[in-house]
Amino acid sequence: MLGKLMKHELNATLRLLAPLYIALLFMSLINRFIFQLNIQEGILMFFTGILMFVQIVLIFAILIATVLIMIIRFYKNLLSDEGYLMFTLPVNTHQLIISKLVITLFWLIISIVIVLSSLSITFLTADNAGLIINEIKNIPDRLSVTFGDNSLTLVIELILMILVGAVSNIMIVYASIAIGQLFSKHKILASIISYVVIYNALQIILLIAIVILSFIVTGNINFTNVLPQMFFPIIIAITLLTGLGFYMITNGIFEKKLNLE
Amino acid sequence: MNPILECKSLTKIYSGFTALSDVNLTLERGRIIGLLGPNGSGKTTLLKLINGLLVPDSGSIQIEGKKPGVETKRIVSYLPEKTYLADWMKVSQVVEFFHDFYENFNPKKAYDMLTDLKIDPEKHLNTLSKGTKEKVQLILVMSREADLYCLDEPIGGVDPASRDYILNTIINNYNENATVLISTHLIADIEKVLDEVIFLKDGSVTLHSSVDDIRVAESKSIDSLFREVFKC
Amino acid sequence: MQWNIDSERPVYIQLIEQIQAGIVSGYFNPGDKLPSVRELAAEAGVNPNTMQRALAELEQTELVYTNRTSGRFITSDIGIIKKLKKQSANNIIVEFIEKMKQIGYQEDDILECITKILEEMRK
Numbered sequence: 001m002l003g004k005l006m007k008h009e010l011n012a013t014l015r016l017l018a019p020l021y022i023a024l025l026f027m028s029l030i031n032r033f034i035f036q037l038n039i040q041e042g043i044l045m046f047f048t049g050i051l052m053f054v055q056i057v058l059i060f061a062i063l064i065a066t067v068l069i070m071i072i073r074f075y076k077n078l079l080s081d082e083g084y085l086m087f088t089l090p091v092n093t094h095q096l097i098i099s100k101l102v103i104t105l106f107w108l109i110i111s112i113v114i115v116l117s118s119l120s121i122t123f124l125t126a127d128n129a130g131l132i133i134n135e136i137k138n139i140p141d142r143l144s145v146t147f148g149d150n151s152l153t154l155v156i157e158l159i160l161m162i163l164v165g166a167v168s169n170i171m172i173v174y175a176s177i178a179i180g181q182l183f184s185k186h187k188i189l190a191s192i193i194s195y196v197v198i199y200n201a202l203q204i205i206l207l208i209a210i211v212i213l214s215f216i217v218t219g220n221i222n223f224t225n226v227l228p229q230m231f232f233p234i235i236i237a238i239t240l241l242t243g244l245g246f247y248m249i250t251n252g253i254f255e256k257k258l259n260l261e
Numbered sequence: 262m263n264p265i266l267e268c269k270s271l272t273k274i275y276s277g278f279t280a281l282s283d284v285n286l287t288l289e290r291g292r293i294i295g296l297l298g299p300n301g302s303g304k305t306t307l308l309k310l311i312n313g314l315l316v317p318d319s320g321s322i323q324i325e326g327k328k329p330g331v332e333t334k335r336i337v338s339y340l341p342e343k344t345y346l347a348d349w350m351k352v353s354q355v356v357e358f359f360h361d362f363y364e365n366f367n368p369k370k371a372y373d374m375l376t377d378l379k380i381d382p383e384k385h386l387n388t389l390s391k392g393t394k395e396k397v398q399l400i401l402v403m404s405r406e407a408d409l410y411c412l413d414e415p416i417g418g419v420d421p422a423s424r425d426y427i428l429n430t431i432i433n434n435y436n437e438n439a440t441v442l443i444s445t446h447l448i449a450d451i452e453k454v455l456d457e458v459i460f461l462k463d464g465s466v467t468l469h470s471s472v473d474d475i476r477v478a479e480s481k482s483i484d485s486l487f488r489e490v491f492k493c
Numbered sequence: 494m495q496w497n498i499d500s501e502r503p504v505y506i507q508l509i510e511q512i513q514a515g516i517v518s519g520y521f522n523p524g525d526k527l528p529s530v531r532e533l534a535a536e537a538g539v540n541p542n543t544m545q546r547a548l549a550e551l552e553q554t555e556l557v558y559t560n561r562t563s564g565r566f567i568t569s570d571i572g573i574i575k576k577l578k579k580q581s582a583n584n585i586i587v588e589f590i591e592k593m594k595q596i597g598y599q600e601d602d603i604l605e606c607i608t609k610i611l612e613e614m615r616k
Contacts, residue, residue, distance in 0.1 A: 001362070004361050004362060008358065008361075012347065012349070015349070077347075081343045081344060081345050082345055082346075082347055083345075084314070084339075084341045084343055084345035085345040085346065085347075087312075087313070087314055088312050088313070088314065088334055088337075088339050089334065089362050089363075090331050090332075090334040090335040090362065090363070091331065091334075091362075092330075092331055184276070255316075256316050257316075258314060258315065258316075259275075259315065260309075260314055291542070292542070293540050293542075425538070428538060429535050429538070432531065432534050432535045432538070432539075432540070432541060433531055433532075433535050435531060435534075435540075435541045449500065452500050453498055453500065453504055453537075453538055453539045453540070453543075454538065454539060454540050455540060456540050456542050456543070472504070472540075473503040473504065473505060473543070476500075476501065476502060476503045476504075477503055480501070481501055482499075482500030482501050483500065484500060485500075485501075
């Protein structure tokens with residue numbers, strides 16, 4: 001069932017993002033050729049400017065669209081009239097939430113890949129490719145210097161932190177939408193307020209947690225010097241817990257407090 | 262005889278407003294039952310509770326002995342009053358969707374009915390009129406071989422010829438194991454098809470009886486009785 | 494067949510009456526196979542359980558019988574059908590006489606009236 005939900009989710013969202021992806025990649029190819037022509041003056045320069053502008057707009061459009069689609073899709077498919085269909089399917093609330101979570105994460109990753117590809121297509125040459133690869137190779141070592149510990153471990157922790165962070169953030173959005181649904185009036189306003197409150201509260205809590213932990217471990221509240229090895233893992237753990245917490249809130253609301261109009 | 266639906270002291274309250282109050286109800290299999298009552302009497306609330314879209318505040322509700330959940334959703338087929346299909350899909354895609362998620366869905370039956378009602382499966386839902394969309398939804402719901410069908414105003418926005426077709430479909434779909442629960446205002450059109458009726462008033466069941474018993478006892482149609490009982 | 498079911502009286506009684514009328518009028522011939530309960534119910538626009546009840550009663554009065562393997566049939570017994578026809582005719586006549594009396598006709602007048610009209614119809 002989960003697979004079927006994900007397949008359906010993919011179908012429903014693909015038709016929205018695919019055109020943007022194709023447009024961007026197409027634009028990137030055009031701009032690559034334009035750059036190779038190396039036009040320096042005249043009216044043509046004006047055109048190259050516009051084409052570059054279009055590419056940048058498309059990049060922003062894709063990033064914004066990915067986030068908007070995630071939010072709108074969750075609300076429309078589960079909490080508007082379509083909810084009558086989704087919540088009477090022989091699936092449980094976990095499957096409904098997870099299918100959307102996974103596919104949203106998928107599109108976030110794909111969108112970033114597409115944007116990076118677009119920039120590579122337009123700008124990457126044999127020359128600067130070498131420079132970029134070198135910079136990337138340096139990252140693990142730089143991390144090692146700042147945070148101590150094995151550079152491979154740090155890279156893994158960094159990737160994990162980004163993924164867990166993404167999942168947790170998505171869950172905060174979903175939970176805010178679900179909380180908004182609890183109100184009979186001004187649901188959207190309630191969702192937005194929930195999100196703002198939760199997000200800011202989390203920032204504060206995270207800060208306090210890190211300060212307290214560093215104090216406990218080393219008697220020192222200046223955490224940037226202290227516990228470099230623990231920094232990433234602590235953040236990963238806290239983020240994971242918050243993600244889980246909001247998942248349970250969302251699931252709980254769907255199971256016990258659903259009230260479709 | 263194992264009843265398909267059992268409600269015991271079922272109560273549902275929305276912030277101060279009691280939608281259903283201490284409802285006791287047993288529905289046997291193989292019946293076509295009318296759920297009748299004015300707007301706000303609790304009909305839709307009851308249907309939502311049966312389908313797990315609401316959770317009771319007190320009391321219990323069981324379909325085939327089980328609480329509403331994944332298992333009951335397999336055997337209950339629900340037609341809400343709303344248009345609940347995604348507009349961007351084609352009719353054929355929605356049929357495919359139902360086929361995917363419901364084991365007891367019969368695609369051939371669905372396509373036959375679409376043909377009878379002259380609905381083109383390749384059309385996108387957002388190009389269809391409201392009435393046609395409602396027909397598509399009804400076709401999907403009736404093409405499932407379920408044990409309990411919950412139909413909320415199935416003939417409301419539909420022309421008389423289609424109304425006949427729909428009632429005809431409900432009759433033809435009949436089997437001794439399954440029960441059809443129809444919630445409606447249009448009593449006159451539907452009463453010849455009903456075995457039993459339930460009158461719901463302000464969240465309570467005021468009558469649950471076979472149609473013939475009522476006609477014999479009151480010497481009038483259900484429609485007339487309804488007008489009397491629910492006079493404004 | 495045109496089914497005319499109203500909602501004021503129990504449906505199964507009306508179904509019995511209309512099937513009987515069908516037999517008497519010759520719409521249903523002796524020994525005819527009847528469609529399935531569901532088909533008949535759909536045709537009449539009524540609940541299958543109600544149609545089943547009507548057919549069960551007709552079986553009691555032997556107008557209809559069920560062969561377990563091949564289905565339901567109208568009786569081939571001409572005698573029973575004749576009796577039904579006679580019963581129907583009697584009902585019509587009784588109803589007619591009562592209606593005539595309601596508009597003021599006496600028994601002799603009624604007979605006279607019938608004879609005259611029958612003559613006119615022959616022409």
